[in-house]
Amino acid sequence: MPRVLSSEDVEAFRARLCEAAQTLFAERGIEAVTMRELAQALGVSPMTPYRYFKDKDAILAAVRAAAFARFAARLEAAMAQPADPLHRSRNAGQAYVDFALAEPQAYRLMFDLSQPTEGDYPELQGAIVRARRTMTVHVEAMIQAGQLEGDAELIGHLFWSVLHGMLMLQLTGKLAPTIDPAKLRTLASQTLVRGLGIVTP
Amino acid sequence: MPRVLSSEDVEAFRARLCEAAQTLFAERGIEAVTMRELAQALGVSPMTPYRYFKDKDAILAAVRAAAFARFAARLEAAMAQPADPLHRSRNAGQAYVDFALAEPQAYRLMFDLSQPTEGDYPELQGAIVRARRTMTVHVEAMIQAGQLEGDAELIGHLFWSVLHGMLMLQLTGKLAPTIDPAKLRTLASQTLVRGLGIVTP
DNA sequence: CAACATAAATTTACATCGTAAACAATCATC
């Protein structure tokens, strides 16, 4: 049933496809999902998705970009709560952990070394930049509040590294069975606060 | 040219295959390597590898186990240098970074979320345990030397998380272009030393 | 030593995947 498509229709189909892909990824794992399945989930014939995306990589990139956007939105929402900068940082950290544990497949898609399809796909690039920006904003707030001093971007990346490392080890099942991830996160938090000389209000 | 194979021959072939796989992985990336290529690299017909490994996953697991073993050996060698515990920790951290940057494909294979083929393959499990053990030994040494107090395993996992997080972000190209990875590592080290109250000699 | 059994390796074959190319069906425009 072909019709003339407005660009809104195109966007709508793309969005539906991304959503279906995300759902299937979460259910069956990323590489278990095939183009044919995806088309079937949308009720179209196997080749139809190719009218809206160049290839599978392009779909992956779009789903990744959407995941980064959702991720950034969560962090921004957590930091929007009124509180002193240190507490807002804690909230953001909690939101980070919540996201990764609630949507491990999305987190994996975002941070796996699977494909270096980064450079292409400017939409994806933008989503990453936005998410990364969030990582340093809260540090700048603490610095401005006099709770901390130093290079905000560098310190932001340190927070990020600690969170990312703990979560990746947890998600990949690399933590020792005796390790309680929550305790590890508490220790990490306390250690960073002390180590960076953050003034606790 | 079939012959009766001793179990040493079998092991030798497996080792050759793993080595070839590792080389090809490093060259062309992991998922770009095909069973047929692998067989060709060994000068055998495409199906021969299946006489020595159940399937491709089994080969992946064997290469992963070998990578973990090499990794653990490097860390252990770095810590075997005579020095006070804190310096041995630093050496181990440097060895960790060196390994990941020198063999990014191996590091990726070890820590990607690609397949949860962990549970099967006891050989792999053992290699991981050995590598993980290394991560806490140096902390125990510092505690015994009175340079630090706390839960050695938990603190070991904190060190591990920070290193792993920084390296993964670097290897996946997620660090901001303005970030110097070496500076980030320096900040991380200083922050952990201060935050954990490590007594510097 | 000749015939055979068995283990090793190869060849053939197949299902599945991503996707290119050919085709069909619908609508906008003249």
Add this chain to the structure above:
DNA sequence: GATGATTGTTTACGATGTAAATTTATGTTG
């Protein structure tokens, strides 16, 4: 209403992982 473009489908192809059949070479036995 004929025509050309746009959307969707069908068909087809090469590549991949691997199962099954087949060949080849060795060690064993009468």
